[in-house]
Amino acid sequence: xxxxxxxxxxxxxxxxxxxxxxxxxxxxxHNFEVDREAARRSMEFLPGLPxxxxxxxxxxxxxxxxxxxxxxxxxxxxxSGIPTFGNVHEVAQGAVPGxxxxxxxxxxxxxxxxxxxxxxxxxxxxxxxxxxxxxxxxASPRLERLIDLNRPVALLLVAILHFVEDADDPYGAVAxxxxxxxxxxxxxxxHASYEGIPVPAERAEGAVDVYKDIRNPLxxxxxxxxxxxxxxxxxxxxxxxxxxxxxPESAPQDEDPYAFSGFAGVGRTA
Numbered sequence: 001x002x003x004x005x006x007x008x009x010x011x012x013x014x015x016x017x018x019x020x021x022x023x024x025x026x027x028x029x030h031n032f033e034v035d036r037e038a039a040r041r042s043m044e045f046l047p048g049l050p051x052x053x054x055x056x057x058x059x060x061x062x063x064x065x066x067x068x069x070x071x072x073x074x075x076x077x078x079x080s081g082i083p084t085f086g087n088v089h090e091v092a093q094g095a096v097p098g099x100x101x102x103x104x105x106x107x108x109x110x111x112x113x114x115x116x117x118x119x120x121x122x123x124x125x126x127x128x129x130x131x132x133x134x135x136x137x138x139a140s141p142r143l144e145r146l147i148d149l150n151r152p153v154a155l156l157l158v159a160i161l162h163f164v165e166d167a168d169d170p171y172g173a174v175a176x177x178x179x180x181x182x183x184x185x186x187x188x189x190x191h192a193s194y195e196g197i198p199v200p201a202e203r204a205e206g207a208v209d210v211y212k213d214i215r216n217p218l219x220x221x222x223x224x225x226x227x228x229x230x231x232x233x234x235x236x237x238x239x240x241x242x243x244x245x246x247x248p249e250s251a252p253q254d255e256d257p258y259a260f261s262g263f264a265g266v267g268r269t270a
Contacts (some may be wrong), residue, residue: 048258055259067154068095069227079160233267240265
């Protein structure tokens with residue numbers, strides 16, 4: 001397999017990557033045949049997967065604009081993946097010139113792309129770190145250069161927590177991040193769930209099994225389990241809802257049914 005210039009030498013391009021599969025769903029070009037093959041296998045069970053990803057991105061952009069409208073100028077996007085059009089820094093800096101954005105990912109592919117993508121943008125950077133180790137992440141000099149934890153931060157955990165197994169204590173990690181944030185900070189979160197998917201759960205399980213096969217288990221949680229991530233936050237209206245229902249710019253009546261899979265919400269620290 002030919003290694004393109006954008007693929008870091010350190011990565012094994014024969015193994016599918018969650019961030020490259022996501023890139024493929026969004027119509028990006030930073031993916032390989034192994035990623036496309038895994039994506040196509042998942043789509044045999046859930047043909048609407050690209051629609052779910054698009055709804056995720058659309059929610060993320062609305063939530064970032066909401067945060068900017070609340071006067072927040074610092075954004076921490078954990079599990080950010082490969083940069084594609086309409087990224088957090090583009091939306092945030094479009095709304096608030098000089099807004100500071102730090103991306104965090106533990107996938108070397110995503111980090112390498114982000115570094116290339118952010119060249120020349122002094123107000124955005126990327127940190128190679130793991131959501132499961134919040135202390136290490138927050139102590140990163142690259143993060144400390146741009147993010148002042150004594151001022152409100154918008155923390156984005158968009159389509160990432162469903163890749164953290166219960167054994168790795170995702171609730172503990174999210175609580176640790178919450179406790180590090182200043183009052184008035186926001187948690188912007190989406191999470192996969194069997195609730196809302198327009199096919200029987202048994203069929204959706206086929207797609208979940210594909211992720212298990214590539215050693216990136218997809219953990220489907222119930223709405224109540226997802227709501228627990230917001231402990232210690234006051235929910236912003238309209239609460240924890242299907243993605244198109246979170247402050248839509250127009251009535252979401254003609255949305256694809258798959259767009260309503262899973263949940264999105266924004267919480268504010270007191």
